[in-house]
Amino acid sequence: MFGVVPKPLWEKCLPPDEKNRIRLAMRALVFQRAMDGLWCMIDCGAGLRWDAKHASIYGIDVTRDYVREGLVAVGLSLGLDLKPTDIRCFIATHLHFDHIGGLVREDTDGKLVPTFPNALHFIHKRHWEYALRPTERDHASFRREDYLPLEHQVEIEWLEESETPLFEGQVVSRSVHGHTPHMQILDIRLGDKVLTYTADLVPTVHHVRLPYIMGYDLQPLQTLAEKKDLFSRMALNPRQALFLEHDPVTECVRVRRSDHQWEVLESSTLAAFISPGKG
Numbered sequence: 001m002f003g004v005v006p007k008p009l010w011e012k013c014l015p016p017d018e019k020n021r022i023r024l025a026m027r028a029l030v031f032q033r034a035m036d037g038l039w040c041m042i043d044c045g046a047g048l049r050w051d052a053k054h055a056s057i058y059g060i061d062v063t064r065d066y067v068r069e070g071l072v073a074v075g076l077s078l079g080l081d082l083k084p085t086d087i088r089c090f091i092a093t094h095l096h097f098d099h100i101g102g103l104v105r106e107d108t109d110g111k112l113v114p115t116f117p118n119a120l121h122f123i124h125k126r127h128w129e130y131a132l133r134p135t136e137r138d139h140a141s142f143r144r145e146d147y148l149p150l151e152h153q154v155e156i157e158w159l160e161e162s163e164t165p166l167f168e169g170q171v172v173s174r175s176v177h178g179h180t181p182h183m184q185i186l187d188i189r190l191g192d193k194v195l196t197y198t199a200d201l202v203p204t205v206h207h208v209r210l211p212y213i214m215g216y217d218l219q220p221l222q223t224l225a226e227k228k229d230l231f232s233r234m235a236l237n238p239r240q241a242l243f244l245e246h247d248p249v250t251e252c253v254r255v256r257r258s259d260h261q262w263e264v265l266e267s268s269t270l271a272a273f274i275s276p277g278k279g
């Protein structure tokens, strides 16, 4: 997760277990479209279709359906019964298994069916094409059975540009390429705030530091440029925060420039960031 950063440095950020694994989240985001109140979701974690061997390699917790539980919790807070069938738009940042492994599930006959059957699925066309032919280096990050069954079972809206406004401009989807070709990062307007869903561009709060770039990234120097570009853009807006998909603790972070580096200005929960009067 930390690329060229030596372990004596990164292990202070996230202490590893005896198998050198660190604790990480797979944090999806659910929100309502301002234009019509439809429920939207970005990414959905690794899902539950894991055999014991592979679940153990990555330490994936398959004991609970966190996506379903999360939807129930969001619903409860609003007096609603929120279920996967209520999700009407699903945006995939990219097709690595830890982001969209939960997109299909096994029905009682063992058939792979969509988890969000009523959702229009937004996927970048060129990333999809890449995911069908990754290199020998990154093929283990893709499981075709996570996304191929979608093609004839849900509606897919193919993103084709490097920047696409969605939902009357409430969301802007942008391609970045350092981690994997055409990964999408998303600016989401929530009231007067902007939340940037950074996917694997800034996976944890520790990756705010510029040299902290994942070994998984295919083009680390491109990631470096893309991080600087994102931070410079958001530093102009005091009401913009980054949403961290993989950080085990921190949900949102704001950054500031210090000399030639970038550092954390403020960390907060999502609830605190979007609460009125803050920011």
Ligand SMILES: [Zn+2]
Pocket (backbone or CB within 6 Å): 094, 096, 179, 200
């Ligand atoms: Zn990834």
